[in-house]
Amino acid sequence: MKQLPKKSEYKILVVSDTHGDNRLINQILKKEPDVDALIHCGDVCGVLEGVLDADIPVYAVAGNCDYSGSYPESLTVKIGYYNIFINHGHRYHVDYRDDLIFYAGKEKYADVVCFGHSHVPQNLTEEGMLLLNPGSVARPRQIPRKGTYAILSITEDALPTAKLKTIG
Numbered sequence: 001m002k003q004l005p006k007k008s009e010y011k012i013l014v015v016s017d018t019h020g021d022n023r024l025i026n027q028i029l030k031k032e033p034d035v036d037a038l039i040h041c042g043d044v045c046g047v048l049e050g051v052l053d054a055d056i057p058v059y060a061v062a063g064n065c066d067y068s069g070s071y072p073e074s075l076t077v078k079i080g081y082y083n084i085f086i087n088h089g090h091r092y093h094v095d096y097r098d099d100l101i102f103y104a105g106k107e108k109y110a111d112v113v114c115f116g117h118s119h120v121p122q123n124l125t126e127e128g129m130l131l132l133n134p135g136s137v138a139r140p141r142q143i144p145r146k147g148t149y150a151i152l153s154i155t156e157d158a159l160p161t162a163k164l165k166t167i168g
Helices: 022-031 099-107
Strands: 009-015 037-040 058-060 074-079 082-087 112-114 122-126 129-133 148-155 158-166
Touching: 009 022, 058 082, 082 099, 099 112, 099 129, 122 158, 129 158
Parallel strands: 009 037, 037 058, 082 112, 112 129
Antiparallel strands: 009 148, 074 082, 122 129, 148 158
16 A cells, blocks of 8 residues: 655545445545545455556445455554544445444544545534544435535644545
8 A cells, every 4th residue: 555645734535435436536636636635435346456547545345345354444644743444334234324333433533534424514523532434425315416526625723624525
C-alpha cells in the first residue's frame, strides 16, 4: 500500500457502496484532483488498486457484498494526529441506529468513524467523534437519488471536518 506522506493538512476522498463501478470513483477523482488518499467503506465488489486514475493510498474494507478475504473487515488508520476507524457498518446495524458503530469507534479510540452500508449519507459529531457515512456512489437511497461522496479534511490545528457532495 502506498504510504501517505506527512503533512499539516490532508484532503481525503471517502466513498462507499460503489458495487463495482470504479468509473464513478475516477469521475470524482477528476473533480477532486488534489485528494491525498481514498477511503472506501466497503461493497467495493471488485478491485481498486490498478484501476484508479490516481496514485494515492487506498484504505478499503469489506462490505456485506464483497468476497470473503478480499479486504479486511475493518481498519484503523492514523492520518495526521487523528485515528480513523473504517468499517462497512452492516454488523453494527447502521441502517437503523448509529450507537453501535459509535461505541465501536470509542473502543478503537477513533476521532473519525467512516462507514457505509445504508446508502444514505450522514455527517454528524457525537461527543467529539465525527461519524461519517458518504452514502452510495452508485446506488443512492436518499431523495433525491444522486450518488454521494465525502471529502474529509484533516489539519493540525482543528478537529476533522467533512463535507458531503453529490456526483455531477
